[in-house]
Amino acid sequence: MSLRHGLLGLLAEGPASGYDLLKSFELSLANVWPATQSQLYTELNKLAGSGLIEVVAEGARGRKEYGITESGLAELRHWMTEVPPQQVHRSDMLLRVFFLSQITGEGARSYLRHLGEVAAKGLEELESMREFVDSGTENLSVYGRLALEYGLRLHRTQVEWAQWAEEQIR
Amino acid sequence: MSLRHGLLGLLAEGPASGYDLLKSFELSLANVWPATQSQLYTELNKLAGSGLIEVVAEGARGRKEYGITESGLAELRHWMTEVPPQQVHRSDMLLRVFFLSQITGEGARSYLRHLGEVAAKGLEELESMREFVDSGTENLSVYGRLALEYGLRLHRTQVEWAQWAEEQIR
DNA sequence: CGGTTCATGTAATACGTTACATGATTCG
DNA sequence: CGAATCATGTAACGTATTACATGAACCG
Numbered sequence: 206m207s208l209r210h211g212l213l214g215l216l217a218e219g220p221a222s223g224y225d226l227l228k229s230f231e232l233s234l235a236n237v238w239p240a241t242q243s244q245l246y247t248e249l250n251k252l253a254g255s256g257l258i259e260v261v262a263e264g265a266r267g268r269k270e271y272g273i274t275e276s277g278l279a280e281l282r283h284w285m286t287e288v289p290p291q292q293v294h295r296s297d298m299l300l301r302v303f304f305l306s307q308i309t310g311e312g313a314r315s316y317l318r319h320l321g322e323v324a325a326k327g328l329e330e331l332e333s334m335r336e337f338v339d340s341g342t343e344n345l346s347v348y349g350r351l352a353l354e355y356g357l358r359l360h361r362t363q364v365e366w367a368q369w370a371e372e373q374i375r
Numbered sequence: 376m377s378l379r380h381g382l383l384g385l386l387a388e389g390p391a392s393g394y395d396l397l398k399s400f401e402l403s404l405a406n407v408w409p410a411t412q413s414q415l416y417t418e419l420n421k422l423a424g425s426g427l428i429e430v431v432a433e434g435a436r437g438r439k440e441y442g443i444t445e446s447g448l449a450e451l452r453h454w455m456t457e458v459p460p461q462q463v464h465r466s467d468m469l470l471r472v473f474f475l476s477q478i479t480g481e482g483a484r485s486y487l488r489h490l491g492e493v494a495a496k497g498l499e500e501l502e503s504m505r506e507f508v509d510s511g512t513e514n515l516s517v518y519g520r521l522a523l524e525y526g527l528r529l530h531r532t533q534v535e536w537a538q539w540a541e542e543q544i545r
Numbered sequence: 546c547g548g549t550t551c552a553t554g555t556a557a558t559a560c561g562t563t564a565c566a567t568g569a570t571t572c573g
Numbered sequence: 574c575g576a577a578t579c580a581t582g583t584a585a586c587g588t589a590t591t592a593c594a595t596g597a598a599c600c601g
Binding site for chain 1: 464478
């Protein structure tokens with residue numbers, strides 16, 4: 206249900222085409238709400254159908270630029286302020302942890318080590334992203350920075366946990 | 376695809392009915408891989424159909440006790456060791472953070488405060504869960520403890536981040 | 546004997562992924 | 574003029590949620 210709100214949120218900052226929005230999802234929202242091309246175009250048509258967005262311009266190659274409508278803005282604000290955020294995260298990574306007794310001790314340690322490495326790699330990426338953002342060439346909002354910082358802290362936590370967890374298995 | 380492996384993992388520790396498994400999902404796996412009753416029974420039938428589990432006993436009230444088969448164990452281990460964990464989480468909570476500029480500063484602060492409170496509450500719950508586990512009455516595996524510790528650290532991180540984030544908006 | 550718990554299933558709907566399909570325009 | 578990029582869409586399939594539906598057995 207939130208792809209819809211991701212699109213509304215982006216369109217609230219200005220008109221854009223499906224193609225533009227896809228790029229935005231790939232760049233800024235990739236870690237928060239990934240979406241496929243297919244899903245995105247379908248949802249745009251649904252949103253236009255229900256009047257939350259509308260085509261404001263048409264360009265070359267069938268390009269359709271969408272703008273958010275008043276009722277779209279209302280829906281966005283309603284979602285922001287009234288709809289309680291859902292706290293359900295599925296994690297196949299953690300699910301495996303529950304079943305580590307099914308493999309050998311060395312297998313378990315190597316799995317946890319791997320998790321640590323992956324998290325460390327993700328952390329590095331986010332750090333270079335922050336440097337890029339801080340250099341000023343890219344204008345990420347204050348709020349984008351908050352989200353980025355969340356990612357940084359989360360990854361650090363995971364790196365530390367993975368190290369700790371590996372040590373527990375002896 | 377991982378509900379399947381959650382079921383296999385639980386059945387690897389001993390036979391159980393759909394009803395039993397549902398309780399296990401609600402208790403131990405609720406924070407890692409929530410599943411509904413409907414989904415679970417459907418998946419059990421699929422698993423039995425493909426020979427990864429089998430009915431080992433039938434009880435009162437149509438109770439069917441399932442056991443994992445050799446090929447089920449093989450599939451579980453394959454998933455544990457060969458299939459790379461997916462690192463894709465969607466978070467409507469963070470998505471909202473990206474769009475906080477759409478509401479007032481006070482609205483934004485109150486949202487972040489709320490996130491902190493929710494995380495703090497979750498943290499408390501996990502802490503009492505740990506106490507319960509450590510008291511020894513309940514026998515959670517070493518690996519369950521690792522997952523629990525992950526949850527604790529994650530929640531602490533979120534509490535701290537929410538406080539920090541709220542201070543950034545002035 | 547009546548309410549709770551045990552126990553299993555189906556149907557409709559929504560959301561997400563992968564693959565398929567097509568074509569216009571720009572740029573070198 | 575050919576490759577890359579821009580640009581949009583559909584179809585099939587798998588997974589997840591909600592609601593509906595049913596009934597046996599246990600316990601007080």
